[in-house]
Amino acid sequence: MYSIRRWVVRNARFFEVVYRTFEPVVIKLAPLWNKVGYPRVEKPVSKLEKFSKELLFDCKMCGQCILSSTGMSCPMNCPKSMRNGPCGGVLQNGHCEVLPEKRCVWVDAWEGSKKMKSGDAIHAVQLPIDHRLQGSSSWLRVARQATDAASQHKQEGRDD
């Protein structure tokens, strides 16, 4: 797993392209998710998401994926769950002070983001983690947020 996740970071640009292709598809499928019902699709979709992302990113299914802002290095693999950059304990060789045999996920995140077109997203300040979303699908969350925003926009257009 560890070597796969390191390989993904080294190929962050490729995975960024995959993500940019995949995200609109998930959003386009929003009418289907709506029709079937989000609670009903949650289980199979989160299982599929867990399977694919665990394999590639060592995903912990936090439900609020920020891989596209972290050079494809999952911040939930940090033993301190740091989501806004490294702690002060990065060793001189770029490894983690808690798990000295492993590189700091934020050292990887920085290197991965340098390979990405939208690598500047690493500077965005992330909200604190919402533990209530643990285990839920980030994919469905993105789709739901996009449709909610579109319907709100429509509503505002009608109100004007």
Ligand code: SF4
């Ligand atoms: S940020 Fe969250 S959803 Fe994304 S790979 Fe890491 S644990 Fe999984």
